[in-house]
Each structure stands twice: as C-alpha cells, then as structure tokens.
Amino acid sequence: MRKKKHLAITLATALVLATILTGCGGGKDTETNSSGGNTPQVINVATTQDPASLDTSKLADSASNTVAQETQEGLVRLEDKKLVAAGAEKWENSEDGLTWTFHLRDYSWSDGQKVTADDYVYAVRRLFEPEVACPNAGIFYMIKGGEAYNTNKGKAEDIGVKAIDEKTLEFTLNEPTPYFLQLMNFVNLLPLRQDMVEKAGDAYGTDPQQVVYSGPFVIDQWVKGSKIVLKKNENYWDAESVKLDTANIHLVPEEATRQQMFDGQSLDLIQNVKQEYSDMLEDRIDKGEVTSIKGYYPSVGYIAFNNNDPNKIFTNEKVRLAFSLALDRDGYVKNVTKKDQAAYAFVPYGLNNGDEVFREAVEEPLKALKNQDPKELLKQGLQELGLDPDKQIEVTFLQRNADADTRVIGEFYQSQWEENLNVKVNIDTASDGATFNTMIMKGTYQVAQTGWGADYNDPMTFMGLFITGDGNNSAFFSDSQYDELVKKASTELDMGKRLEMFKEAEKILIADKAGIAPLTFNVASNYLQSYVKGLSIEAGGPAYELKHVYIEK
Incomplete structure (x- = not known):
C-alpha cells in the first residue's frame, strides 16, 4: 500500500x-x-x-466571522489549540469567579488611534442593545445586567462591564461560568469604535472604508x-x-x-x-x-423543523421524529455528500466537558431509536394534530441556494421523505445565503437544512442554541425541562453532574421532542x-x- x-x-x-x-x-x-x-x-x-456584514455586533455566520477575526483583535486569540494573549496582555479571575479583569496591551487601530477599554465596553453594550438584535446576545447573559438590557428591562450603564482606566477592562458576572475565558475569542466581543459606528449610522458594516481595523x-x-x-x-x-x-x-x-x-x-x-x-x-x-x-472539526449539519410551523405539521414531536428517522444518514454521507460522518446526536466530536471529550463519554441518543417505524410515528402525529393520516400531506423544504451541490442534497431529502413517509415534498430555493439565513431566523419556512460550528471548546456552544428564545434557535424549539437542564449546566462546576445534564438535554432535543434532526458531523x-x-x-x-x-x- x-x-x-x-x-x-x-x-x-x-x-x-x-x-x-x-x-x-x-x-x-x-x-x-x-x-x-x-x-x-x-x-x-x-x-x-x-x-x-462587517458589523461585529451582528455577526453569526462563518463567512462574516472569518473576515472579522482576520481584521480585528480581541482580548485573546486562538493559536495552536490554545487561547493566547492578544489585545489583553494578561488577566485574572476573582476568587468567587464573578469578576474578570483584563489588562490591555498598548495597541492601535489602523488609523493610528489607540484601542482602549472603552472600545470593549461599547462593543459589549451594543451587542445587548435591543435595536441591534445581535443573534448571539443570549450566549453572554452570564454578564450582569446583559439580559435585562437586551430584553428592555434594564439600562446599558447597569451591564457588568466597565473601563477601570484606558487599559483595564472589568467584567462582572451573575454566576461563575466555567467557559467564560473561551468566550473572549468570540466575534461579538471584538473591540468597536463608537465614533465610526455613529458616523456611518444604519449603513455601518456595509462599506469597508468606513470601518477601522485592529487585527493582522x-x-x-x-x-x-x-x-x-x-x-x-x-x-x-x-x-x-x-x-x-x-x-x-x-x-x-x-x-x-x-x-x-x-x-x-x-x-x-x-x-x-x-x-x-x-x-x-x-x-x-x-x-x-x-x-x-x-x-x-466540531460542527454539525442538521435539519431544522419549524416548531412553530403555521401549517401545523411540524408542531408535533412525533411528526418531527418521523421525518428524522426516515432519513438514511449513512447512505447520505456515502452516496450524496461523500464526506463527513453520519450524526445521531447533536454535540459533535472534538469538544470537551472539562478534561473529557463529551462525545466519547455520551452515546449518540438517536441510535437507540433506529428501529422505530417512521410511518407509524407520522400516522400517530397526524392523528394528534386532528388530520387524516390516510390523506397525503404536503410540506415545503427550503434550500440555501440553487447551486448544483445544494440541489442534489435537496433532492435526496425529497426522495427520502416521499418514499419512506409517502408525503409530497416541494422544494423552495432562497436567492442566496443571506436571504436563506434571514428566512430561517424569521421562521418563514417549514423545514430546512442548516448547521452550526463551535465558537468555543465546550458543549454549551451547541446546547445553548435551543434554549427558548435564543437568537440562534433556528427551529424555534421550546421545552422547559431542556431550558432548565442547559441553564444549570452552564454554571455547574462539577463536570460529572454537568455531563449528565447535557446528556439528558440532548436526548430531549433530538429524540424525545425531536426539535431538530442531526445529519452529519464534520470530518x-x-x-x-x-x-x-x-x-x-x-x-x-x-x-x-x-x-x-x-x-x-
């Protein structure tokens, strides 16, 4: 060989x-x-x-993140798998875990003006500003006062971030957060110049000449x-x-x-x-x-069902599970994408819960359901919805764009659901990626394929997406038990207990309630x-x- x-x-x-x-x-x-x-x-x-956009307060997609992180310098930077000092030379966390203090190095924007702690304060306050509608705002709700301001119940000046002096930045948290330092690499926390944002107004982020840069x-x-x-x-x-x-x-x-x-x-x-x-x-x-x-690479492709489907179909968990189990994931990666690995869970390989790789410790929950009959589940779900199970239903799959690879993938889902569930599947095509993302986040779709990649090295970067009301909750999934488990896990310092919380929540998301259908882990x-x-x-x-x-x- x-x-x-x-x-x-x-x-x-x-x-x-x-x-x-x-x-x-x-x-x-x-x-x-x-x-x-x-x-x-x-x-x-x-x-x-x-x-x-180039407006770092609003970014959530990979293409935007890449450009932003190559052109701006946050407090820390990822190099060779490790967080290293970048905009901050050093930092410390208080004994109770609630106060983080970052000491900025002496560095400048591309126009020569110094980067100051106030540039970070402005960035943090702006990501919570309701009118800005940052889709990732919920990720940072551990910062004191952030949720209140983001939900019109508090003031910007009450957010737990302040400039002690020009080169000292302080965060105050609601509770100790095991992964807080990982978040300092997040695109929405990159420094932001208030004068440039206000000068450009609503057009900020559309013209690179109206942006200043702090990165390489x-x-x-x-x-x-x-x-x-x-x-x-x-x-x-x-x-x-x-x-x-x-x-x-x-x-x-x-x-x-x-x-x-x-x-x-x-x-x-x-x-x-x-x-x-x-x-x-x-x-x-x-x-x-x-x-x-x-x-x-820690990312997952998944089918998003609109849990608030105005046509009712995907508001039922048995219908959603039927559509999930009707997909031949192994055939999909072997014959259609010809890459990656079939996923029967949501949290991908390559993420740690403490010192333990999460996916190696927790079995993929959907594998236990592979022998269930999706047609029978669909029948039961339609009956619960008050619909005639003997009458063929019609659904619409939204695909990202019209390119050849996307069409082949959309046709795979269409054939799988029509053959295995005897439903009629129409395909709707977004004009481009930005339009697709807008339709998904506004809920103007029934079922679609999307995905998520890790923003930091912790299961919360995935599990936090489907907390009720999160800005990136593309399926509009809502379950009080899931919310409680994930929120407890976000502050639990005992990694064994935390693992069990995530394990139970993941099972609720993709098996018990089938809010989404995982498809592939990225290899x-x-x-x-x-x-x-x-x-x-x-x-x-x-x-x-x-x-x-x-x-x-």
Missing part, C-alpha cells in the same frame, strides 16, 4: 495545520505566486458566500459577489509576525469550481472536500505538491498547496487563520 503523507488528527479543541511537505508554486500571475525573484506573499482562499489585516476591497481583498495592517501590534502582504478571499459557491481552481493553483487552500476528490489528490501528496489535514479533509506554510484551522476561530501564514518558494 502506498504511504500516505497526510496528517490525521483527532481534535479536542481545534484542527491545527502542520505543514509536512515542501514544494514550489511555479508559473503564477501577479495575483498569485510567481516562481522568480522574491516570492510574493499572497494567498488565495475561498468562501461560499459574501459576509452578511485590513479590508482593501470588497467586490460583492466576487471577492474580498485583505492587506497587511502595518499598524497591527504584532505586525512583525504577519508575513502575508495580501489575502484574496474569492467567492466560489460550487465545489467543482473550487476543485478546478485548486488544481490550477489559483486557490491555495480547499476545505471539506469530497472523498473522491481527496482520493485524486493522493498522488500529488506523494509528490510533495500538496499537503493535507484531516480530522474531526474535515482540507488541502493546501505545499508552498503555503503556517496556516491553521482553529475551532472557534476563523475558517482559516492567516496571521502566521507565509509563502515559501
């Missing part, structure tokens, strides 16, 4: 690229990497959709529907560590197009590829032209040209971390 030169890693916190082969780029134009003279420090990567890069161009061009931020505090001059982020929705671009070296990184393409790259790996990284197969060095992929960070990347001839 041929020796495989890719690096396989099972993750606890993140996937971190270790480049293990070298080679030359050769024959590329000025937008890429030429083979003569000094090697231009330019990288070409891809995204599947435009950022929704600045946005030089944003050609919507085409690309984003990042340039090195010469005012960045750690500019000496940044070797790239330019990062071109191309908008390429189609995987086949991304493969062609990678083969032609007009893309230097390709992520989450299908197995058949991965197999095709093995010869190039052996020749030293390409390097790879494979392993679990990342990522490849890059061998002349690219220092790139990492961090769970909870941007889709690709470019700060330490350099191009080697």
Whole structure:
C-alpha cells in the first residue's frame, strides 16, 4: 500500500495545520505566486458566500466571522489549540469567579488611534442593545445586567462591564461560568469604535472604508459577489509576525469550481472536500505538491423543523421524529455528500466537558431509536394534530441556494421523505445565503437544512442554541425541562453532574421532542498547496487563520 503523507488528527479543541511537505508554486500571475525573484506573499482562499456584514455586533455566520477575526483583535486569540494573549496582555479571575479583569496591551487601530477599554465596553453594550438584535446576545447573559438590557428591562450603564482606566477592562458576572475565558475569542466581543459606528449610522458594516481595523489585516476591497481583498495592517501590534502582504478571499459557491481552481493553483487552500476528490489528490501528496489535514472539526449539519410551523405539521414531536428517522444518514454521507460522518446526536466530536471529550463519554441518543417505524410515528402525529393520516400531506423544504451541490442534497431529502413517509415534498430555493439565513431566523419556512460550528471548546456552544428564545434557535424549539437542564449546566462546576445534564438535554432535543434532526458531523479533509506554510484551522476561530501564514518558494 502506498504511504500516505497526510496528517490525521483527532481534535479536542481545534484542527491545527502542520505543514509536512515542501514544494514550489511555479508559473503564477501577479495575483498569485510567481516562481522568480522574491516570492510574493499572497494567498488565495475561498468562501461560499459574501459576509452578511462587517458589523461585529451582528455577526453569526462563518463567512462574516472569518473576515472579522482576520481584521480585528480581541482580548485573546486562538493559536495552536490554545487561547493566547492578544489585545489583553494578561488577566485574572476573582476568587468567587464573578469578576474578570483584563489588562490591555498598548495597541492601535489602523488609523493610528489607540484601542482602549472603552472600545470593549461599547462593543459589549451594543451587542445587548435591543435595536441591534445581535443573534448571539443570549450566549453572554452570564454578564450582569446583559439580559435585562437586551430584553428592555434594564439600562446599558447597569451591564457588568466597565473601563477601570484606558487599559483595564472589568467584567462582572451573575454566576461563575466555567467557559467564560473561551468566550473572549468570540466575534461579538471584538473591540468597536463608537465614533465610526455613529458616523456611518444604519449603513455601518456595509462599506469597508468606513470601518477601522485592529487585527493582522485590513479590508482593501470588497467586490460583492466576487471577492474580498485583505492587506497587511502595518499598524497591527504584532505586525512583525504577519508575513502575508495580501489575502484574496474569492467567492466560489460550487465545489467543482473550487476543485478546478485548486488544481490550477489559483486557490491555495480547499476545505471539506469530497472523498473522491481527496482520493485524486493522493498522488500529488506523494509528490510533495500538496499537503493535507484531516480530522474531526466540531460542527454539525442538521435539519431544522419549524416548531412553530403555521401549517401545523411540524408542531408535533412525533411528526418531527418521523421525518428524522426516515432519513438514511449513512447512505447520505456515502452516496450524496461523500464526506463527513453520519450524526445521531447533536454535540459533535472534538469538544470537551472539562478534561473529557463529551462525545466519547455520551452515546449518540438517536441510535437507540433506529428501529422505530417512521410511518407509524407520522400516522400517530397526524392523528394528534386532528388530520387524516390516510390523506397525503404536503410540506415545503427550503434550500440555501440553487447551486448544483445544494440541489442534489435537496433532492435526496425529497426522495427520502416521499418514499419512506409517502408525503409530497416541494422544494423552495432562497436567492442566496443571506436571504436563506434571514428566512430561517424569521421562521418563514417549514423545514430546512442548516448547521452550526463551535465558537468555543465546550458543549454549551451547541446546547445553548435551543434554549427558548435564543437568537440562534433556528427551529424555534421550546421545552422547559431542556431550558432548565442547559441553564444549570452552564454554571455547574462539577463536570460529572454537568455531563449528565447535557446528556439528558440532548436526548430531549433530538429524540424525545425531536426539535431538530442531526445529519452529519464534520470530518474535515482540507488541502493546501505545499508552498503555503503556517496556516491553521482553529475551532472557534476563523475558517482559516492567516496571521502566521507565509509563502515559501
């Protein structure tokens, strides 16, 4: 058997690229990497959709998060699976766990103005501002006064965040929170300049020229529907560590197009590829032209049922469970996506509960229900809804866009539900990713496929989504027992008790109440040209971390 030169890693916190082969780029134009003279420090990567905004108070999608985290510097940063000092040089937590104090380093915005503790205070207050409607606000409700202000029951000045002086920031919490430091890497807590936000008004975040930057890069161009061009931020505090001059982020929705671009070296990184393409790259790996990284990345794809379905169908838990169990997940990953792993649980591999990997300690709860008859469940559910179980029902599946891969996936669900449940499935197509996200969060859909990736290394980054009223609760799921368990787990310091709380809550979400239907756990197969060095992929960070990347001839 041929020796495989890719690096396989099972993750606890993140996937971190270790480049293990070298080679030359050769024959590329000025937008890429030429083979003569000094090697231009330019990288070409891809995204599947435009950022929704550059306004960090409102971000929740991967494309937006990636651009924000490459261009702004928060209190901490993820590097090689660890949180390291970034905007803050050091920090401490009080003995009772309720007060966190961060000491900022001396660093500046791209226009030369100093970053101060007040920039963080403004960012925190703004993410809780009701009119801003940050979808992630609920994640930070452990900050004293945050929930009250976010729900129009309190004042901004009562939120537990304050500037002790220009370089000292203090948080006050309602209760000790085991994962609070992990949250300091979160995109919504990046510093924010009040003068720039107020100057732009409602248009803030739409024009990169009206934004100032504190991170490794600045946005030089944003050609919507085409690309984003990042340039090195010469005012960045750690500019000496940044070797790239330019990062071109191309908008390429189609995987086949991304493969062609990678083969032609007009893309230097390709992520989450299908197995058949991965197999095709093995010869190039052996020749030293390409390097790879494979392993679990903490994210899950799932079917969201609108639990508030105006047509009533998906308001019933037995109907939802029938639609969930009618899906052949193993066939889906083998024959349709040709990548990833079938998921019978919601919390993916690669996340820790304390020192223990959660998914290794807790069996996937949906596996225990695989032998139930989905047709019988559907019949019972329709009867409970007062509908005739012998009359064919009709539902509408919302797909993200009209690209070829998305259509194939939508047709798989359509055929599975029509064949296994004898229902009529119509397919509705959103015009683009941003429209899809808006429709999901407004509840103007019946059933759709979506997903979630880890923002920090703890099960709460997933379980918190489906607390009643959470801004990211795409299924509008609501269950008082689930809420109670997850909220208790968020402050429980005994990791054994905490594990049992999450275990029971997960079972309620996907088996007992079937608020959603998990589909796949992401098993990342990522490849890059061998002349690219220092790139990492961090769970909870941007889709690709470019700060330490350099191009080697």
